[in-house]
Amino acid sequence: xxxxxxxxxxxxxxxxxxxxxxxxxxxxxxxxxxxxxxxxxxxxxxxxxxxxxxxxxxxxxxxxxxxxxxxxxxxxxxxxxxxxxxxxxxxxxxxxxxxxxxxxxxxxxxxxxxxxxxxxxxxxxxxxxxxxxxxxxxxxxxxxxxxxxxxxxxxxxxxxxxxxxxxxxxxxxxxxxxxxxxxxxxxxxxxxxxxxxxxxxxxxxxxxxxxxxxxxxxxxxxxxxxxxxxxxxxxxxxxxxxxxxxxxxxxxxx
Numbered sequence: 001x002x003x004x005x006x007x008x009x010x011x012x013x014x015x016x017x018x019x020x021x022x023x024x025x026x027x028x029x030x031x032x033x034x035x036x037x038x039x040x041x042x043x044x045x046x047x048x049x050x051x052x053x054x055x056x057x058x059x060x061x062x063x064x065x066x067x068x069x070x071x072x073x074x075x076x077x078x079x080x081x082x083x084x085x086x087x088x089x090x091x092x093x094x095x096x097x098x099x100x101x102x103x104x105x106x107x108x109x110x111x112x113x114x115x116x117x118x119x120x121x122x123x124x125x126x127x128x129x130x131x132x133x134x135x136x137x138x139x140x141x142x143x144x145x146x147x148x149x150x151x152x153x154x155x156x157x158x159x160x161x162x163x164x165x166x167x168x169x170x171x172x173x174x175x176x177x178x179x180x181x182x183x184x185x186x187x188x189x190x191x192x193x194x195x196x197x198x199x200x201x202x203x204x205x206x207x208x209x210x211x212x213x214x215x216x217x218x219x220x221x222x223x224x225x226x227x228x229x230x231x232x233x234x235x236x237x238x239x240x241x242x243x244x245x246x247x248x249x250x251x252x253x254x
Contacts, residue, residue: 030076043133043160044079048102048224053172053210054204059133061154062171069176070095071215072104072198073135075222076162076174080133081106088113088127091120091137092164102220125150128159135162144168172202177210193217195225 042057058064058076066072070092077087077100086109089095093114101107111131116123117139124136128150147168154161165169176195183190193214201208211223 019124041162043085046075046079046085047211048222049075049211052198052200052209056105058160059171060158060160063151063163063167065167065170065173066162066178067166068137070099072174072176074100074105075215076102077133077135080107086111088131088134090123090134091116091139099220102216104221108141121146121150125153128153128157132158133160137164172200172205175199199211
């Protein structure tokens, strides 16, 4: 299971001394299992998402705006988690932990803050000191100055932020489009998997990019979608031929 933190336990209290103690506590909990700063400029992506972003992965120290899709979130968290990165999910009390595990997220390195209330930004800022990948669902509007300070903190600490809402100065916006569920017949059957188109746009994109994936598959993870079948034009139907006898010779009448 992931590590669940209540909002007060993840929040720095008033005063610089208390805030420093809180940050030190969070660092101590994770430092024994992972070095804080990354030696690489990108967090990895699942191979099924290749081509979605102009970079080979999520850019360290940047923020991304996402559709509020648990499947998309799981697909983006899985590869970094499997490579040893700690992840945090803030402000999503209904997130399915089993579904995250199905996508490949390592629950031993997942911190949950289900309901931080209006202090979600403070929680995200505190955790950015120690967690390299954070997903957050904003619960209130944020002043531009606060967003600028958080973005500066992300760059300084090497933390990547996934926001399930529009977010100013984001590296890219990733949206789920063209959803198609499979498995149901005419009034019967079970949902087996879902095919979607992921669309990414941003300042590093010359044009929006799209990838077609199965998300989730019947096993719960993400995978490349098979190429759609092209419609085949029907073959021309030959005209029936009739054999007749004319003047003692054979002829074919069309």
